C-alpha cells in the first residue's frame with residue numbers, strides 16, 4: 569500500500585480550505601521528497617484566503633496552498649547525492665528549497681530572473697505529483713530544482729519563514745543596490761520589515777529608520793538593528809513623517825525606501841523621503857487594482873521606483889550564510905509567534921489575521 573499524505577487545497581475564494589489526501593509518489597530520478605516540518609502563513613496566503621485576488625482565477629481543480637516552509641529529506645530520487653552547491657545530502661537532513669517554481673524556458677528564466685518567470689501560476693490541485701505546496705505533509709521537489717542543505721548551526725525554529733520573507737526583502741535590497749554607508753527607510757515593522765532591517769544593517773547601512781504604528785513592533789525593530797524608529801501615530805501626516813526622515817538623514821533623505829506594508833499611498837510618501845538618486849522598492853502591495861497618484865517631476869533628479877518579487881535561487885544560499893553569521897546578533901527566533909497543527913488550518917488563518925491586526929508581530933507556522 570502506498571503511503572498517503574495530506575495537501576491543503578483552495579477550491580473557492582472565501583471558503584474554508586479543503587484537505588485532500590493523495591498517494592505519495594516515488595521520486596523520479598533527480599527529484600527529492602521533503603517531509604514538511606513547518607510552513608509559514610505569509611501575507612500573500614492571507615490575501616488568497618480573504619479573496620483579495622478574485623481577479624486571479626483559480627485553476628479548475630483548485631490550487632495547492634503554501635509556498636513558505638521547510639522540512640527534512642524523506643526520499644531521494646535516483647542519482648541525488650548533493651544539494652545544489654555540492655554539499656552531500658542524505659535522508660533526514662534539513663533542506664531549504666527555493667520557493668519559486670519557474671518554467672526555466674521563458675525569456676526571464678533564460679536570463680536568470682527565474683523569480684520573474686512569465687509562466688508562473690497557481691499550482692493546480694489534483695495533478696501529479698500532487699505535493700506542490702508547503703501546506704502539506706510532503707513536498708515534491710522536481711529534478712534540478714535549487715535546494716540547499718541547512719547549516720547545522722541553525723536551530724529549527726528560525727527556518728520556517730526563510731524562503732519567502734527573508735528571501736524577498738534581501739533580493740529587494742540587492743536590486744536597489746544596497747551597500748555600505750547608506751540611509752535606508754523601512755515602511756512597516758512586520759515579518760518583512762524586521763528582516764529587511766537586519767539585512768540592511770548587515771549590508772552596511774549607516775542608518776536604518778523604521779516606521780510602524782505599533783510601539784512593540786518598533787521596539788522589536790530596534791532589536792533587529794533599527795537605528796531610529798518613527799511611530800506613525802505620533803507623526804500622523806505624510807508631511808511630518810517626511811520631515812522626520814529628512815532630519816534623521818542629515819537633510820539628505822534616504823538612499824533606499826522599502827514598502828513592506830501593502831498600502832498604495834506609501835509610494836507617494838516614500839518618493840518624498842528619498843534623496844536625489846535614491847530608489848523606492850515596492851514589495852508589499854501585492855493586491856491588484858489599487859491606485860496612487862504621484863508627481864512625475866519629483867523623479868527627475870534620478871529617483872527610481874522599482875518593484876521586487878521573491879528572489880533568485882543563489883540569494884537563498886547567501887541568506888543561510890548570513891543567518892549563521894548573524895544568529896547571535898539578530899533575534900530571528902522572535903519572528904514566529906504562533907504554531908498550529910496543519911489539520912487546524914481553517915482556524916489558524918482567521919487567528920493569524922487577527923494577530924496581525926491586533927499587535928503581535930509576525931508569523932504563524934503550520935506544523936504537519
Ligand SMILES: [Zn+2]
Nearest residue numbers: 671674677685
Ligand atoms: Zn520562466
Ligand SMILES: [Zn+2]
Nearest residue numbers: 610612636732
Ligand atoms: Zn510569501
